[in-house]
Amino acid sequence: MSGFSAPAADGTPPGGAGGGPGHGPAAGPYRAPGTPAPQPFAWLRPSEPERKAPATGRTVAAAVLTGLLTSWLLAAGLGVNLLLCAAFAATGAGIAARTAGRRPRVWTFAWSALALALLAVPALWEAGWPVLLSTVWAVGLASLALHGGRRWSGVLLALPGLLWQLLPGLVWARGALRGRGAAGRGRAVAALKGGLVAAVLLVVFGALFAGADAAMADVLGSLVPSVELGEFPLRAVLFVLGLTTALGFAHIAAGPRRWDRTPVRPGRARGRLEWALPLAALNLMFGAFAVVQAVVVLGGGEAVLERTGMSRSEYARQGFWQLLVVTVLTLVVVAVAKRWAPRATEADRRLARLLLGALCLLTLVVVASALGRMWFYVDASGLTVLRLWVLAVEIWLGVVFLLLITAGLTPSAGWLPRAVVLSAALAAAGYGLIGPDALVAEQNVARFERTGTIDLRNVRSLSPDAVPALDRLPGDYRTCALGVIAAGLEHDGPTPWYAGSLAGARARDILAGRPTADRLVDRGYACDRVGLRHGEVFGG
Numbered sequence: 001m002s003g004f005s006a007p008a009a010d011g012t013p014p015g016g017a018g019g020g021p022g023h024g025p026a027a028g029p030y031r032a033p034g035t036p037a038p039q040p041f042a043w044l045r046p047s048e049p050e051r052k053a054p055a056t057g058r059t060v061a062a063a064v065l066t067g068l069l070t071s072w073l074l075a076a077g078l079g080v081n082l083l084l085c086a087a088f089a090a091t092g093a094g095i096a097a098r099t100a101g102r103r104p105r106v107w108t109f110a111w112s113a114l115a116l117a118l119l120a121v122p123a124l125w126e127a128g129w130p131v132l133l134s135t136v137w138a139v140g141l142a143s144l145a146l147h148g149g150r151r152w153s154g155v156l157l158a159l160p161g162l163l164w165q166l167l168p169g170l171v172w173a174r175g176a177l178r179g180r181g182a183a184g185r186g187r188a189v190a191a192l193k194g195g196l197v198a199a200v201l202l203v204v205f206g207a208l209f210a211g212a213d214a215a216m217a218d219v220l221g222s223l224v225p226s227v228e229l230g231e232f233p234l235r236a237v238l239f240v241l242g243l244t245t246a247l248g249f250a251h252i253a254a255g256p257r258r259w260d261r262t263p264v265r266p267g268r269a270r271g272r273l274e275w276a277l278p279l280a281a282l283n284l285m286f287g288a289f290a291v292v293q294a295v296v297v298l299g300g301g302e303a304v305l306e307r308t309g310m311s312r313s314e315y316a317r318q319g320f321w322q323l324l325v326v327t328v329l330t331l332v333v334v335a336v337a338k339r340w341a342p343r344a345t346e347a348d349r350r351l352a353r354l355l356l357g358a359l360c361l362l363t364l365v366v367v368a369s370a371l372g373r374m375w376f377y378v379d380a381s382g383l384t385v386l387r388l389w390v391l392a393v394e395i396w397l398g399v400v401f402l403l404l405i406t407a408g409l410t411p412s413a414g415w416l417p418r419a420v421v422l423s424a425a426l427a428a429a430g431y432g433l434i435g436p437d438a439l440v441a442e443q444n445v446a447r448f449e450r451t452g453t454i455d456l457r458n459v460r461s462l463s464p465d466a467v468p469a470l471d472r473l474p475g476d477y478r479t480c481a482l483g484v485i486a487a488g489l490e491h492d493g494p495t496p497w498y499a500g501s502l503a504g505a506r507a508r509d510i511l512a513g514r515p516t517a518d519r520l521v522d523r524g525y526a527c528d529r530v531g532l533r534h535g536e537v538f539g540g
Contacts, residue, residue, distance in 0.1 A: 052255035053100035055173045062092030063173065063246035070242025071235040076499035078122040078131060084498070086119055086138075089246040093146060097253035107418065111145035114138075114425050121432035126504045127463040129385070134432040139245075141425055146252040147259060154260030155417040161259070162248045169247035172254070270340045272351065279337060279355040286362035293369050320377065323370035324390060327397045330363045334404065357408045360401045367398040382455050383443040385462070388436050396427040435503065441466030445473060456532045460484050464507035471510050479516045479526035486516045 066088040073081035090112075097104075118141070121134035140159040147158035334356055341356075342348035374391055400420055407413035441462055448454040449472075459470060459481050470481045489508060 052172075053096060055175070055250070055254070056095065056099055059092050059095045059099070059250050060173050060247075062088055062095060063243050063250060066092065066246035067239040067241075067243030070245075071239035073498050074238050074242075075231060075235055076496050078135070079495075079497075079499045079501055080123045081498040082122050082135070083116070083119050085242060086116075086142075089242075089249055090142075092246050093249040093253040096250040097146070100254050102253065105148070107148065108145050110422070111141045111425075114422075114429060115141040115145065117429045118425075118432060121429075122501060124433065124502050125435045125438070125463075125465050126501050126507075127385075127435070127437040127465050129389075130432040130436055133428055137425055137428045142249065143252065144421070146249060149260055150414060150418065151260050151264075152417045153262040153264050154258075155421050157259040157262065159421070161252060162245070165248040165251045166244045169249075169251035170244060172251050173247050268340065270342060272342055272348065275337070275340060275342055276351060276355060279359065282333070283355065283358050283362060286359065286366070289369075290362055290365040293365060320370050320373045320390075323366050323373070324394060326366055327363060327370065327394065330359065330366070331397065331400065334359065353408050357405060360405045360408070363401050364398060367394060367401065370394050371398075378443075382447055382458065383440050384455075384458050385436055385440055388440060389431070392427060392431050396423060399423045399427075435465050437462040437465040438469060438503065441469035445469045448473065448477075454481075456480055456527065456530065463503075464489060465503040467503075467507035467510050471514065476526040476529045480530055480532060482511070482516050483527070486511050 066085055069081075069085050069088055073084065115138040118134040118138035122131045125131065139162060143161040144155065144158045147154070147161050149155040149158045337356060338352070341352040343352070371391065371394055374387060374394070378387055378391075400423065403416060403419050403423065407416045441459055444454055444459050454473075454477065456477070459466060460483065462470075462485070464485055467482065467485060470478065470485075472478075473481055485507070489504075489511065495504060
């Protein structure tokens with residue numbers, strides 16, 4: 001298994017008989033004579049682990065600390081605090097794994113390192129969508145690191161695996177607390193008393209030190225969040241979220257469900273004619289498209305544009321979205337065709353590899369055409385966050401088709417599920433770490449410096465990540481572009497060090513040094529002077 005490993009109760013290797021998940025008569029798509037047939041919806045009931053380690057006091061304490069940190073730090077926003085909470089949750093999971101006797105594998109470290117890289121995005125950038133995407137992927141990869149998985153069922157079902165462990169984790173921890181007896185309860189009460197005494201001492205002496213020294217007061221003020229009565233419901237929700245998440249991860253680490261052993265039966269093999277004829281026709285269609293694209297690239301593009309009556313920008317814009325849909329649908333066709341491909345003889349398997357391989361190769365032409373069209377459109381009209389996002393998705397789809405082609409050329413494709421998920425995680429990490437809003441602003445400002453034109457409606461909607469680039473705009477262009485961002489930062493007020501990002505702090509410093517107009521209406525008049533009407537400024 002790619003995650004932690006633990007010996008089975010009967011001494012067999014992790015993953016079942018045969019040396020690993022996906023092997024043995026009960027794990028693969030075929031079953032030995034005499035074994036019962038898989039039950040309907042069996043994939044919803046993965047096999048239980050060989051051994052489930054009990055929760056320990058240290059595991060529960062780490063989960064409680066995670067909940068307290070989550071309640072204390074996350075109410076003000078996301079930043080370095082997310083990494084701090086993740087560190088405590090990882091500590092509890094590590095304690096549970098060690099109690100279960102599990103050892104980390106290479107893929108455990110790979111998924112964990114990627115999760116940490118994704119959790120660094122909120123500490124670097126302010127934009128909401130990349131932060132949300134990175135956080136969700138980080139949670140999924142942490143679940144995969146603890147579950148492990150090699151087959152498609154093991155990898156794909158492990159990614160959201162935490163969701164199915166939240167309530168079982170609470171029950172698991174409750175049972176551990178019940179079984180600790182009077183001695184355990186006495187230690188818990190002693191720890192609670194000690195924590196209360198420490199809190200009182202810190203409050204008293206902290207207040208004295210803050211009154212004695214202004215610098216110390218600033219340090220303590222940045223460390224201790226201000227808690228108002230109206231914030232208690234939110235902080236209670238955050239505490240429960242942090243506690244259940246940490247216990248869910250620890251419950252997985254104590255003995256994960258074996259999603260790799262979920263029986264997945266192959267589809268009924270179809271006859272050659274009913275399977276190969278549609279694929280051959282589709283290959284011919286894709287081949288015709290490839291020829292047309294070659295004609296356009298080699299100099300026939302003007303004739304094509306004359307016949308269609310479109311400009312180059314319209315031709316690029318119209319074609320990209322259709323080609324993106326074609327790419328996604330082709331991926332579905334390949335998956336479905338592979339499931340029902342004829343496989344009785346070597347000739348059947350060779351035909352399947354030939355037709356599916358040709359389709360994947362021709363789809364790369366579609367991907368290249370889509371990327372070329374979008375690149376031309378961006379050069380003509382400027383970059384937006386949406387265009388950058390779909391470019392990243394299209395590039396990732398191209399990587400997936402390259403992986404499928406490679407898998408068809410290799411004797412074994414057991415590496416493919418993890419490779420596809422790894423490519424998706426790397427794409428999400430790269431997209432988040434580059435700072436999409438900052439990149440969009442930089443491209444638009446550079447285009448303005450070359451051509452003197454800029455789409456202010458586009459750049460005004462960006463996050464504070466865009467401030468360093470937009471600060472280079474002259475006069476009213478700068479005031480208009482930064483108006484909404486500056487107003488948002490003024491409304492939010494100062495952000496604690498643990499709940500902000502480097503980009504947010506940089507934006508505040510720039511705007512403090514070179515402030516925009518005092519009022520949003522004045523910024524609107526600046527937009528009037530550069531050709532953006534008040535109705536467009538305020539969304540009317």
